[in-house]
Amino acid sequence: MSGPRPVVLSGPSGAGKSTLMKRLMKDHEGVFGFSVSHTTRNPRPGEEDGKDYHFSTREAVQKGIDNGEFIESAEFSGNLYGTSKAAIEDVQAKNLICILDVDIQGVKRIKETDLNPIYISIQPPSMEILEKRLRDRQTESEESLQKRLEAARIDMELSKEPGVFDIVIINDDLERAYEELKDILNEEIQKVQEAKS
Ligand SMILES: Nc1nc2c(ncn2[C@@H]2O[C@H](COP(=O)(O)OP(=O)(O)O)[C@@H](O)[C@H]2O)c(=O)[nH]1
Numbered sequence: 001m002s003g004p005r006p007v008v009l010s011g012p013s014g015a016g017k018s019t020l021m022k023r024l025m026k027d028h029e030g031v032f033g034f035s036v037s038h039t040t041r042n043p044r045p046g047e048e049d050g051k052d053y054h055f056s057t058r059e060a061v062q063k064g065i066d067n068g069e070f071i072e073s074a075e076f077s078g079n080l081y082g083t084s085k086a087a088i089e090d091v092q093a094k095n096l097i098c099i100l101d102v103d104i105q106g107v108k109r110i111k112e113t114d115l116n117p118i119y120i121s122i123q124p125p126s127m128e129i130l131e132k133r134l135r136d137r138q139t140e141s142e143e144s145l146q147k148r149l150e151a152a153r154i155d156m157e158l159s160k161e162p163g164v165f166d167i168v169i170i171n172d173d174l175e176r177a178y179e180e181l182k183d184i185l186n187e188e189i190q191k192v193q194e195a196k197s
């Protein structure tokens with residue numbers, strides 16, 4: 001109960017969540033732990049099973065959901081994604097700040113639980129820039145890219161609703177966005193660092 005508050009990072013696909021999160025974890029070793037989600041999408045080159053995601057089948061994820069093993073799950077761009085209770089417990093057992101990377105549907109479902117995280121939305125400066133970043137990343141087929149852009153439009157609208165997020169960070173200049181992210185999390189980071197010393 002008294003562990004550090006988890007952090008939910010959300011925002012459109014391609015907004016820069018992974019980039020910011022990886023940097024945060026690298027710069028603060030032993031402070032953060034990533035909640036490894038399950039997904040039915042295929043791994044990208046360089047992604048590791050059990051580290052980036054638990055790459056799984058729809059049947060297996062659905063079975064886990066039916067058994068009550070997930071705190072939330074959502075359909076995104078034709079695939080099923082979900083956060084297992086074990087993913088969060090693994091991080092919290094180590095007294096680390098648990099980071100969850102979930103879409104806007106996940107945010108809404110987590111709000112119905114007692115997780116009590118800090119809700120952060122990472123937003124691109126514009127749809128045009130988002131599309132360019134997603135294309136340059138070269139991870140998506142044209143079909144997948146279009147689905148992500150459609151989901152991004154919905155995300156950008158919903159994230160403007162007051163009270164959904166504690167803070168919305170516009171990821172224009174990466175350095176500035178990263179500083180903003182660190183500032184918000186500073187108090188929790190310090191708590192974890194003090195508990196260790
Ligand atoms: N609800 C929910 N969304 C997730 C989960 N894991 C990842 N996502 C979201 O699914 C979307 C697609 O993720 P991914 O396929 O990794 O693509 P990327 O965000 O473009 O790198 C993103 O918006 C993620 O935040 C999860 O466990 N639950």
Ligand SMILES: Nc1ncnc2c1ncn2[C@@H]1O[C@H](COP(=O)(O)OP(=O)(O)O)[C@@H](O)[C@H]1O
Nearest residue numbers: 013014015016017018019133137171172173174
């Ligand atoms: N501030 C930024 N300026 C330019 N490119 C960026 C910036 N932030 C992220 N990127 C690039 O945009 C792409 C999408 O970022 P990524 O972290 O994969 O997004 P997400 O995890 O939200 O899907 C990546 O290729 C990344 O290198």
